[in-house]
Amino acid sequence: MALPDSNLKSSMPNHLTIGLFGFGVVGEGIYRVLEELPSLNARIKTICIRDPHKPRAAPSALFTTDAAQLLQDPDINLVVELIDDAAAAYRIVTEALRSGRHVVSANKKLIAEHLPELLRLQQQHGGSFLYEAAVCGSIPILRNLEEYYDNDLLHALSGIVNGSTNYILTQQAKGLDYAGALKQAQELGFAESDPSLDVEGWDAANKLALLLAHAWGIVTPPEALLRKGITRLRPHDWAHAREKGWRIALTATATRLADGKVGALVLPRFVDEGHPLYGVRDEYNGLVLESRLADRQFLSGKGAGRYPTASAVVSDISALSYGYRYAYKKLRAGTGGGLSDEFSLDVFVGYGEGTRTGASAFDEVYSTFHSGSGGYITGRITAARLRATAWWQDPDVSVIALPEGFTAPERTRVSRGKVRDLLIAEPVA
Ligand SMILES: NC(=O)c1ccc[n+]([C@@H]2O[C@H](COP(=O)([O-])OP(=O)(O)OC[C@H]3O[C@@H](n4cnc5c(N)ncnc54)[C@H](OP(=O)(O)O)[C@@H]3O)[C@@H](O)[C@H]2O)c1
Structure with missing residues (x-):
């Protein structure tokens, strides 16, 4: 299986210009948190939503219903995908990775169902894909499993x-x-x-x-x-x-x-x-x-809800700003052993x-x-x-x-x- 480059540090620019997909429970939470955290050095440039007529608690100039406006914008180097439509999310995430952009998502269905392809796209095009919010909301578990627990120690x-x-x-x-x-x-x-x-x-x-x-x-x-x-x-x-x-x-x-x-x-x-x-x-x-x-x-x-989930997404954005990517060490080592019933x-x-x-x-x-x-x-x-x-x-x-x-x-x-x-x-x- 193709795996992304294992370097922990990528050539990531420190400043992140974000294209945000979704302004629902979590998406709006991310918008609000980033407004309050200018130190993060990440700015939302455009937000893509489905319904142009819904009232939004953010300036109307930020919004579009045209996904291409985000995915083809050369300023946007990070796509944050927070929508509730797994099929559309698949198209957005794969296209963003194919263009070499970094991606953060909370969509466990999409990620679990397409993990081999998403690993290959990271390796081929160099983008980093983080998804801490996809598992257990605010609990920091994926990066901990990846970095802290050595393969043979975890029972x-x-x-x-x-x-x-x-x-x-x-x-x-x-x-x-x-x-x-x-x-x-x-x-x-x-x-x-x-x-x-x-x-x-x-x-x-x-x-x-x-x-x-x-x-x-x-x-x-x-x-x-x-x-x-x-x-x-x-x-x-x-x-x-x-x-x-x-x-x-x-x-x-x-x-x-x-x-x-x-x-x-x-x-x-x-x-x-x-x-x-x-x-x-x-x-x-x-x-x-x-x-x-x-x-x-x-x-x-907390495993769900606006701010608990946003906390994990913000943590991924912050990790990306200093060049983090999952190394998939255990997968690389090939010692997983497979599943058994x-x-x-x-x-x-x-x-x-x-x-x-x-x-x-x-x-x-x-x-x-x-x-x-x-x-x-x-x-x-x-x-x-x-x-x-x-x-x-x-x-x-x-x-x-x-x-x-x-x-x-x-x-x-x-x-x-x-x-x-x-x-x-x-x-x-
Ligand atoms: N809610 C949680 O506690 C939680 C926890 C962990 C993970 N997650 C994950 O986070 C993601 C977002 O969940 P949520 O609860 O924030 O969903 P939500 O409240 O239902 O909001 C979904 C948003 O996606 C937009 N959208 C849907 N299809 C779209 C498309 N094709 N293009 C652009 N925008 C589109 C919707 O636009 P409109 O506003 O125009 O309808 C809406 O703003 C999901 O993957 C979910 O599994 C959620």
Whole structure:
């Protein structure tokens, strides 16, 4: 795979003249922040939007609906892409990179789906492409994974990477129904324009794909990842969580297996009080990192919203002003090992009346419950077998990782209240 030049310093001029695409939640935030930060040495010259008739809180002379006016302006050396249309964003980002311009984007769908091509365009044309805001909003994770964690030291990462589903699940835990919670998340500007990206787990899978690229140098299409969102959670699942004193969170998890490969999936998960993610509420995101030397680290912060997201975009703009580019060190080293579904996880499988899940796919069944209106099975199953079951895609079946979900057997049963080693998956012998 072609990779961008690894030099950390490019021949970037210090002054950045920005062509901004999008003046919505994040785009307007960037405009306001740059107005207040003249020290950044970056100026917005033109803003491209879709609707010329909307009132804008910025001088009208800045606006255009003609993308070419930005993309062909020789003064503009940085394109900041913050629109909500992935197909148009693809055209904008690729054209800007092809012209050798630097690009900052927050569009995880676009980046995750086209990463190999975007890497090639950086290498061929010399532009630098940064996208810190695409993963976990305000939490500085991509540059940290790229620069701070050496490849063989990082065992695992797991976290809440989607602010809108976390907001929805937090409201549901308080008793609000799913539709009402989703509406609130949309009104607050946390949810994507197409909510299925959030609630079906696609957004988390896109972010997990980017985390895998920077953590271990694994480039994967997001659709290859084992994924389940929050739309199939059932009232019985919430009752089970309440009875146990657990929360439900949508988590993205990746863990290095004993054979050097990485197991990765997006799945709702019961979180108990002793886990760092238990306190990550509303639109906040949280990531637990496990590495050999540093042991466990926990990062949390706002994962969505105008200024939290703008903070990451501004950080990228600032990094570009001193010539930063991702070196993709792990990808370059080629030691990523690839993905594997050959690992075990502990799950709760809930089902409705008339649905049968069957215990035969499980290596071990921990408990079962059945009443007239449905029931559940908890047990240990491999990711590969889970993916192959007939009920994995059944709309009447929920699959939720247990709090010990990804833990090696000897590390599972530690006392409540103690932070657990949740992230070491048991590779299948
Ligand atoms: N909102 C968040 O908290 C958040 C967090 C992390 C990442 N992101 C990412 O940031 C990006 C922007 O999100 P947002 O929430 O700011 O979106 P938004 O509020 O819906 O705003 C989208 C903007 O894009 C403009 N636009 C759409 N299609 C366009 C086109 N073809 N050409 C030019 N402009 C176009 C719209 O123009 P009009 O104003 O004329 O309609 C609008 O100004 C997305 O990729 C999103 O995934 C958002």
